[in-house]
Amino acid sequence: MSDLFSPEMLSFIAAALRSSTPVLLVVLGETLTQRVGVINLGVEGxxxxxxxxGFAVTLASGSPTLGLLAGMFAATLLSAVHALLSLYFGANQIAxxxxxxILGAGLSAFYGIPYVGEKISGFGSMAGVPLLxxxxxxxxxxxLIALLLTPLIGVWLYTTRTGLAWRAVGESTESARAMGINPLLIQWLGVLVGGLLSGLAGAALSVDYTSNWIENISSGRGLVAVGLVIVARWNPYLALPAALLYGGSEALYLRMQTWGVGVSPxxxxxxxxxxxxxxxxxxxxRLRQRGGGMPEGLKAVFKGS
Amino acid sequence: MKGLAAIVQHSSSRGALSALLFTLACLGFFWLNGHQPVALFREMVLGAFGDGYALSETLVKATPILFCALAVALPARLGLISVGGDGQLYFGALTGTAVILALGDLSAPVMLPLMLLGAAAGGALWGALAGALRARIEVNETISTLLLNYIAVLLVDYAVHGPWKDQSNLGWPATSPFPAGAILPTFFDTRVHLGLLLAVIAAVLLYIFASRSRWGLGLTLLRSNQRVGRGAGINYPLNVLLVMGIGGALAGLAGIAEASVIQGRLQGGLSAGYGISGFLVAWLAGQKFLLIIPLAVLMGGLQASADSLQLFAQMPSSSAVILQGILFAIVLAVGGRWRERMVP
Structure with missing residues (x-):
């Protein structure tokens, strides 16, 4: 048992948490988006x-906080394109x-070229905080932000009136309308909040995790997160263990490389x-047998047309 | 809005409206980046179709896009949304290269069929893997194909950094150059190769089989009503495997053709987003096999013209990606179901 709390183990858990964080934020956001009955693969972009x-604003202003906020804003704007196409124009959600x-990948590569090779300092260490x-x-x-948001979103979704309204929209827009809810408004909000959190995730990646910018820095984390929403059964509380599947494997493979395991990196x-x-x-x-908590409104999208 | 909605009821005018909006978007994009919009647009069109060389390079880019578009359109016959073109392309290149490395220096008439078969088998396996997961346990094929893409790219990286690396490359991660017998024939002193011919034949065959054969009718029936289809004795899981496997095989051919003709060896960076461009082409064509052929050429032109944008305006090659994204968004907006609300 002593091994479980050895310094090596603790530092491994910390590494897993750090690399899980961007994925966790996307899983939380996409969970909310899918809870209102919309799937958004654009989270990667x-x-x-x-x-x-986030990286460019941090570099220009010197403030990582401003960077995170700017990243959230930009990604929310891009997610509005998905809301407009799928909710207003009635386009296929997957497409x-x-x-x-594609737009996000192209725009970030195009405007990111001058930032390749630049370095920022990020938030700095929290080792100086007393006690902790x-x-x-x-x-x-x-x-910390992601770990705090997880229970907050869970409590909000399951215990508040607005949380109930969001879940109702995801189950059936018809009955939500009968309850006096405007389903279209809530679906727009669901997509935009997902966009906000995906932007926070992206900025957390470049500003806080790697402190640099390379083209395609997310390398599929957003798409993995969309898959993990299903693993987490559209439940924000389960988003953390689901995201740890990604972060744990990333931390593990980086660790194995330093151990000199005879397997190719x-x-x-x-x-x-x-x-x-x-x-x-x-x-x-199991998901197939019991529905696994998939919002009814998503089934039409998932089963294909 | 009502007038506009009435116009976009007709599919031909939808195409014209999309083309018009896309042209305006290109002009706007160039202008925003501080260029002469009309002059640069002209360079872009000339860079794609202006002379024999430009046209040949457009066809070179159109070839993998055409293969990958077919790999999307065939599964779409069953209502499946596969985005796995790139992964199947990479995995096909991997298995095709394995055949070449195993056989060594053979004459082309023996080597080429075996190499193509090896690549098709690999692509088919990668596609059928997502198909099996969908058919047996309802794992969403869009998500599985997207994740399998990343895995296939990394497997090629592994092969060319590790066991297949040619040490005489001085650290450059690639296999040794393919033997002469493993290079697909090219036409008219250009890089246009046999793959283009194969892709066009595949599109025509798929069109014939999908619209004229019992199998094609079965797919249509299964898509419109799975229960009725199964009742008529059509095996749904088998057909999911078939469409994903055949689609994957075609994308795999694209992979080995790129390695053989364009790179001359296996190395990373095989695909310039051909999988996603193929997805876009299939979608623009309404998943119609014959319509995919000219649209793949147009998309190839868009990719080829990125080179001239780079040359004339120092715009990075990712401008082609942005323009594809804008085009997709426009087509989805124009083709969406919103007009049903507008016109009674």
């Missing part, structure tokens, strides 16, 4: 736009999400995709 905007993904310093020193500001780097996909596969059987 929104993360990229959030990451480059519309992919259009946003030794623990917090291993984490970072965005990890390129093979090990498939783990953050292979493990979430495998868990999605393994848990799908």
């Amino acid at each position: 929104q993360m990229l736009v959030g990451a480059i905007t 519309s999400g992919l259009a946003v993904l 310093g030794p623990l917090l020193g291993q984490l970072s500001v965005s990890v 390129y093979l090990l780097s498939t783990l953050p995709y292979v493990i979430p996909l495998s868990v999605l596969v393994v848990t799908s059987g």
Whole structure:
């Protein structure tokens, strides 16, 4: 048992939490989006736009806080394109999400070129905080934000009137309308909040996690997150363990490289995709039997037309 | 709005409206980046179709896009949304290269069919994997194909950094150059290769089989009503495997053709987003196999013209990605169901 709390183990858990954080934020946002009956694959592109905007603003202003806010704003704007296409124009949600993904990838690569190779300092260490310093020193500001948001979103979704309204819209827009709710408004909000959190995720990645910008920095984290929403059963509380599947595998493969395991780093780097996909596969059987908590309004999208 | 909605009822005018809006968007994009919009647009069109060389490069880019579009349109016959073109392309290149490395120096008439078969088998496996997950346990095929894309790219990285790396490359991660027998024939002193011909034949065959054969009718029936289709004795899981597998095989051919003709060896960066461009083409064509052919050429032109944008206006190649995203958004907006609300 002593091994479980050894310094190596604690630093591994901290590393897993740090690399889970961007994914966790996207899982939380996409969970809310899907809870109102909309799927958005564009989160990957929104993360990229959030990451480059956050990085550029941090570099220009010297303030990582301003960077995170700017990243959230930019990604929310991009998510509005998905809302407009799918909710106003009635386009296929999968296709519309992919259009946003392409746009985000193109825009971030195009406007990100001058920032390749630049360095920023980010938030700095929290090791100086009294009492909690030794623990917090291993984490970072965005990890704390994500860990706080998880229960907040859970409590909001399951216990408040507005949370109930959002869930009602995702189950049936007809009965939500009968309850006096404006389903279209809530679906717009669901997409935009998902956009906001994906932007925070992207900015957390470039400003707080890597402190640099490279093209396609998110490398599929947003898409993994969309898969993990299903693993987490559209439940914000389960978003953390689901996101740890990604972060844990990433931390594990980085750790294995330093151990000098005789396996190619390129093979090990498939783990953050292979493990979430495998868990999605393994848990799908149960999802099929009991519905697994999929919002009714999503079923038409998921089963294909 | 009502007048506009009435106009976009007709599919031909929808196409014209999309083309007009896309042209305006291109002009706007160039203007925003401080360029002479009309002059640069002219360079873009000339860069794609202006002379024999430009046209040949457009066809070179159109080839993998055409293959990947077919890999999207065939599964769409069953209502499946596969975005796995890139992964199938990479995995096909991997297995095709394995055949080449195993056989060594053979004459082209023996090598080429085996190499193409190896690539098709690999692509088919990668596509059928997502198909099996969908058919057996209802794992959403869009998500699984997207994740499998990343895995296939990393597997090629692994092969060319590791076991297949040619040490004489001085650290450059790639296999040794393919033997002469493993290079697909090209036409008229250009880089246009046999792959284009194969892709066009595949599109025509798919059109014939999908619209004229019992199998194609079965797919249509399964798509419109799974229960009735199954009742008529059509096997749904088998057909999901088939459409994903055949689609994957075609994307796999694109992969080995890129490695063989364009790179001359296996190395990373095989696909310039051909999978997603193919997805866009299939969507623009309304998943119609024959319409995919000219649209793939137009999309190839858009990608090829990115080179001239870079040359004349120093615009990075990602401008082609932005323009594709804008085009997709326009087509989705014009083709959406909103007009049903506007016109009674």
